[in-house]
Amino acid sequence: MELDNITRPAGQAQPLSDEDKRFLRELVETNRGEHHGRLSYMDIMFELEHHYGNSLPGPVLGEVARLLGTSPAQLNGFVTFYTMLSTEPRGQHVVRVCTSGPCHVTGAPSIVAELKRLLGVELGETTSDGMFALEASSCLGICGVSPALMIDDDAYGNLTPEDLPRILDAKRAGGTQ
């Protein structure tokens, strides 16, 4: 058996640019100063998602693990535990519809169905124009205004299917509510 992997170090499949490396070093340093240990991971991951278009590319994670002094596998485990983080490329805006209990009983299924129809995608998919990724989410913590969803960092509550075109259009146009 021929071995091209026998001398290759882990996590170096695609090298990062110097610019990427500088950005990551500064990001990790800043967050390390504010927090300790795994607490800082989430802040770093959010920053990374903003920077890399709602996803966490593998080589970036490898480099961040090295800078944090943690194992790449552990960081990967951390990232994949949270459904809000993704290692796969996603749309420009991430639509997270809550499907937990309170939202479910107040109408989440009809919200999900209407979003699928309007966007033409299934849960976990991105629209063909790359604008929206549709995802089911666990409780968003705003059960008082259920059913609810979030697009990027903005929350929307007391939803009916009829509200959805307007919300999506506003996002598409770059606005917030």
Place this chain on the structure above:
Amino acid sequence: METRMLNVKINGRDYQVPDGTTILKAAREYAKIDVPTLCYLEGISEEGACAICVVEVKGARNLQRACVVKVTEGMEVWTNTSRVREARKLNVELLLANHPKDCLTCERSQNCDLRELASELGVREVEFPRTRTEWLPIDNTSLSLVRDPNKCVLCRRCVNVCAKVQSVYAIDIMGRGSNSTVSTFLDEGLGNVECVNCGQCLLVCPTGAITERSEIPDVWKALGDPDKVVVVETAPAVRVAIGEEFGMPDGTQATGKMAAALRSLGFDKVFDTDFSADLTIMEEGFELIGRIKNGGVLPLITSCSPGWIKFAETFFPKVLDHVSTCKSPQQMFGTVTKTYWAEKMGIDPRKIVVVSVMPCTAKKFEKERPEMKTAFHYWQEKLGLKDEEAFKDVDCVLTTREAARMIREAGIDFANLPDEDFDKPLGESTGAAVIFGATGGVMEAALRTAYEVLTKKSLAKLDFEDVRGLEGIKTADVDIDGMILKVAVANGLGNARVLMEQVQKGESPYHFIEIMCCPGGCLGGGGQPISDNPDIKKRRAEAIYREDAGKPIRKSHENPEITEIYKDFLGEPNSEKAHHLLHTEYCDRSCK
């Protein structure tokens, strides 16, 4: 401070247990009731992940996981109520829902904890359908290990042993809930990440989710080829463990039966890696003496354990110039067989197939390292060989388990075989070589030789008790005629890491360090029989030291075959020829 004793009632009977005792321990050790467990591994994996060990506790609404819940004063525990039995059964059934039911053909069918549990708990059917829609891909990227995530029950034992014992952290739980898997960084596979191939994960896996990459078919093929001269070498730790595979008591010295069985399998020559272990001591011992006399890089660190070597290359590239340049005994053996022995016997080296039986999965990786083709380079000019005709020094590596499987397949009644000897000339060895199989053994063997070479005096007592035993890190000051040699021995990579951080900082007080990748040394290697005896390493170690004590020659430099190979072939230890054939180099695998 005296530990407070707590009163606990287990199944209606009163016991007193020390404060801090888990319900599991109280039940097993005090009440003599075996609460079943699956994910639990004492001191390593205590997470309460599988919920098989549930028990009823008076006053608690839910069933409690006995492995993580500690006894409190006056606690009343019930381990065998219908609620408990039903819950355990249900939990096993849930685990079985996604498990492939291919037990008939599974490698672990005879020693699978999950199958045993299902049988003990009386699970006769699985009501639940599969929830996973697809079969997960099998990880075939490693030269040593194969992972079948479909058989994984997410107990986390492998994750914990990799992290807590070996400090490698190559695998973790990815995703969450019922969709989670154990995997590597970005699912790149064990062959593409930091994994050092030690196989400790395989030893603790309760199912057939982790197995060695089997080379049995290659060995059968070689044995069936009349044009090949197939020789086998056996590592020191194999002889004290292989008997377990045939129902012999733990700690049986099965050296003679092993030699007989391998000969019976059809190997043309049954040689002994112990011979090249003696050779390693000559080379490494003289390397140590040379470094001490000439002010070379110290501490010198041993290089026999390929898991340790990949660990150093990955995590401690700065210490590589401390690591002995000596090849491991397995690789020295391959080179010597295809050069010295081939020449002596007049056999075309291309016809020789070297098979080694090892307690180790990392050896499968080691033999594939591109630099391990020394015999080919030795012959290339003499025989006018082309580059594409290159052959490896060692062709196949079988684990102890694989060798036992072949012996069973051939119908050989191992336990009742009359003892036989190894073949000459690569079969003679000393007690110093035998103890390579236990942590501290290489150190002790090297000290026996270094002492006598340096002082030109005979050692009064050959046993260096300070470096024996299963503790993670052992240290000793050895008086060599007034010169104090400071030595340290670590087994398990978590312990190695402690010593290497010292070396890296330039703060290591030692002259010589022995590192063995696996806990207990090779006798606890990832290629050894899977045992449920918690004292198994102790039993195997006792057998190794018995074997050493019973050897007529116990110092490597007194092995007559070693004297002969230096006289006839290599010249002096560390000679240019010895360096060329028996030494190697390392590469930096760290992420920069």
